[in-house]
Amino acid sequence: xxxxxxxxxxxxxxxxxxxLAGEVDMLQANxxxxxxxxxxxxxxLGLVVDxxxxxxxxxxxxxxxxxxxxxxxxxxxxxxxxxxxxGLVDRVLAIVNLGSVAEVEPTVDDALAAIDA
Amino acid sequence: MRSxxxxxxLRDLQRIxxxxxxxxxxxxxxxxxxxxxxxILGVDTAAILLLEDDDKTLVARAARGLxxxxxxGVRIPVGRGFAGRIAATRQPVHILNLDDFEVVNPILxxxxxRSMLGVPLLVEGAVLGVLHVGTLTERAFDSDxxxxxxxxxxxxxxxINSRLTERERGLADALQRSLMPRLPAMxxxxxxGRYLPAAAARLGGDWYDAFALPxxxxxxxxxxxxxxxxxxxxxxxxxxxxLRAYAMDGMTPxxxxxxxxxxxxxxxxxxxxxLVYLVLDAHGGTxxxxxxxxxxxxxxxAEGGAAFVETTSSVPLGAARHxxxxxxxxxxxxxxxxxxxxxxxxxxxxxxxxxxxxxxREVVQAGEEDLEHLGDGIVDALLPGGARDDDAALLMVRxxxxxxxxxxxxxxxxxxxPVMRRLLTRWLGETGATAAxxxxxxxATAEAAANAIEHAYGLAPGxxxxxxxxSNGLVTVAVTDFGSWRAPRGTHRGRGLMLMEGLxxxxxxxxxxxxxxxxxxxxxxxxxx
Numbered sequence: 001x002x003x004x005x006x007x008x009x010x011x012x013x014x015x016x017x018x019x020l021a022g023e024v025d026m027l028q029a030n031x032x033x034x035x036x037x038x039x040x041x042x043x044x045l046g047l048v049v050d051x052x053x054x055x056x057x058x059x060x061x062x063x064x065x066x067x068x069x070x071x072x073x074x075x076x077x078x079x080x081x082x083x084x085x086x087g088l089v090d091r092v093l094a095i096v097n098l099g100s101v102a103e104v105e106p107t108v109d110d111a112l113a114a115i116d117a
Numbered sequence: 118m119r120s121x122x123x124x125x126x127l128r129d130l131q132r133i134x135x136x137x138x139x140x141x142x143x144x145x146x147x148x149x150x151x152x153x154x155x156x157i158l159g160v161d162t163a164a165i166l167l168l169e170d171d172d173k174t175l176v177a178r179a180a181r182g183l184x185x186x187x188x189x190g191v192r193i194p195v196g197r198g199f200a201g202r203i204a205a206t207r208q209p210v211h212i213l214n215l216d217d218f219e220v221v222n223p224i225l226x227x228x229x230x231r232s233m234l235g236v237p238l239l240v241e242g243a244v245l246g247v248l249h250v251g252t253l254t255e256r257a258f259d260s261d262x263x264x265x266x267x268x269x270x271x272x273x274x275x276x277i278n279s280r281l282t283e284r285e286r287g288l289a290d291a292l293q294r295s296l297m298p299r300l301p302a303m304x305x306x307x308x309x310g311r312y313l314p315a316a317a318a319r320l321g322g323d324w325y326d327a328f329a330l331p332x333x334x335x336x337x338x339x340x341x342x343x344x345x346x347x348x349x350x351x352x353x354x355x356x357x358x359x360l361r362a363y364a365m366d367g368m369t370p371x372x373x374x375x376x377x378x379x380x381x382x383x384x385x386x387x388x389x390x391x392l393v394y395l396v397l398d399a400h401g402g403t404x405x406x407x408x409x410x411x412x413x414x415x416x417x418x419a420e421g422g423a424a425f426v427e428t429t430s431s432v433p434l435g436a437a438r439h440x441x442x443x444x445x446x447x448x449x450x451x452x453x454x455x456x457x458x459x460x461x462x463x464x465x466x467x468x469x470x471x472x473x474x475x476x477x478r479e480v481v482q483a484g485e486e487d488l489e490h491l492g493d494g495i496v497d498a499l500l501p502g503g504a505r506d507d508d509a510a511l512l513m514v515r516x517x518x519x520x521x522x523x524x525x526x527x528x529x530x531x532x533x534x535p536v537m538r539r540l541l542t543r544w545l546g547e548t549g550a551t552a553a554x555x556x557x558x559x560x561a562t563a564e565a566a567a568n569a570i571e572h573a574y575g576l577a578p579g580x581x582x583x584x585x586x587x588s589n590g591l592v593t594v595a596v597t598d599f600g601s602w603r604a605p606r607g608t609h610r611g612r613g614l615m616l617m618e619g620l621x622x623x624x625x626x627x628x629x630x631x632x633x634x635x636x637x638x639x640x641x642x643x644x645x646x
């Protein structure tokens with residue numbers, strides 16, 4: 001709760017990497033939604049969402065990831081989520097089975113490889 | 118003979134100023150006074166101009182025969198023209214022929230005034246304004262006329278001064294009241310504040326504020342703007358707004374002070390203010406403190422002696438351009454009391470500062486349980502009889518220990534969720550849950566609360582009740598609303614229920630006529646799990 005929500009965006013060739021630290025919840029939902037939907041460029045192959053430093057994610061944050069995956073799929077783009085094992089965020093995304101709509105990888109490099117594959 | 122007539126005139130004026138006008142509103146009083154001055158002196162016009170707060174401008178406030186002067190809001194710079202010269206020199210000015218004089222106010226010429234006489238309105242040597250009369254034909258005012266007008270002016274000045282003081286006092290009260298915060302009601306946190314105006318009813322520069330931060334922690338500030346009067350109060354209002362804005366953006370106390378320093382230097386160069394800003398994580402048991410030259414906070418732990426907190430030494434806001442305010446983290450465990458104050462509370466004429474500080478420490482040490490009573494006790498001990506030259510402010514906070522059973526009410530608003538999470542996190546920690554068990558239950562509870570907030574009340578305000586208890590290694594958290602049940606809207610609420618079920622050992626939804634309770638149960642304690 002004391003972690004500041006401070007999203008970072010960088011591009012690795014034709015893939016955007018968005019790093020979300022701290023809390024991904026309903027209080028940030030609108031700003032985050034605008035950010036995530038705006039970050040994908042027309043020439044991109046996909047998007048990586050890095051949750052390595054995320055400490056909390058609620059059902060609104062989860063739904064945002066599902067919506068993102070659906071929209072990317074409609075454009076033949078892939079979503080990869082970086083998620084180290086263990087911790088609350090990992091448990092939450094396992095419960096909702098995020099793996100059914102996105103590649104779930106332990107590092108950013110693995111995620112980039114999964115999109116390129 | 119002539120002096121007897123003058124004495125008659127003066128008696129007329131005394132009757133006007135002392136009795137008949139005593140209860141009239143200021144504007145009516147001035148108008149009535151001018152009517153009488155015109156009649157008694159046999160002149161064609163009379164006007165009163167009052168000095169603005171900046172001490173640089175005279176503004177027409179009342180007139181007879183020169184009504185346009187008031188209607189047009191004529192403003193005369195002090196030192197220039199007829200009225201401006203009277204205010205600057207504090208001496209009567211007599212003009213026999215207006216043609217020979219530099220006049221600022223065009224209305225005097227438009228009206229064809231020929232001769233004029235004006236006197237300063239003085240109270241205790243200070244200029245309040247100018248009273249002047251004029252004639253359309255040439256008139257050589259004599260010393261009796263000057264004396265009479267000056268006496269009329271003196272009496273008018275007294276009346277104006279008392280009315281202004283009264284009005285200022287009313288405004289001061291209203292302003293001060295509007296700047297004193299309504300302290301937030303937060304579960305398991307007790308807050309109390311006192312503001313004591315100076316005996317002279319001068320508007321002071323002391324203030325305090327306390328508010329819930331978006332992440333559920335509590336922001337608290339106390340400050341003292343150097344100086345008095347409306348200007349100091351206005352600065353205090355600006356600092357308070359600035360502080361809240363920066364605080365709400367999630368800045369640390371040190372960052373908040375750095376920005377306030379920049380803000381104050383830009384808004385009011387030369388003004389300074391002491392300030393302490395701190396963020397209380399009541400449920401984490403920590404305090405982040407940053408101080409800008411403010412007297413040190415006092416802390417009384419649940420067990421042990423009260424002591425002043427060392428803050429990193431620093432200068433007041435506005436005093437230096439290049440200053441880096443830093444914050445310090447310190448523990449504030451449940452049951453401990455934090456006391457913030459301004460120097461008006463502890464500084465007394467003819468007494469060393471240490472004596473006042475020590476008296477404050479002793480009162481806090483003796484420790485009234487209830488913060489409101491403690492506040493009364495501090496004020497009684499440090500400002501007995503209430504007589505004081507300076508204003509004083511006091512702000513106290515305590516994180517209350519949580520019992521075996523947790524029970525708290527929250528407004529049914531999204532902003533309540535972080536507060537709820539913090540409270541439950543602390544309670545679960547005290548209950549012996551592991552970090553993972555705690556995180557899971559807190560998230561499940563937040564989902565249950567979000568559901569209640571989004572669905573129970575529609576757009577109407579409501580309450581969400583949180584209770585939690587433990588028995589035989591099983592923790593139950595109940596989230597209750599008093600609205601009407603409606604199936605969850607949108608897909609993420611479906612996921613909310615999925616998360617509640619996935620993160621706990623049991624989810625039960627109990628629907629009643631008047632509301633819904635979601636009961637979450639989970640085994641806690643690593644062994645039991």
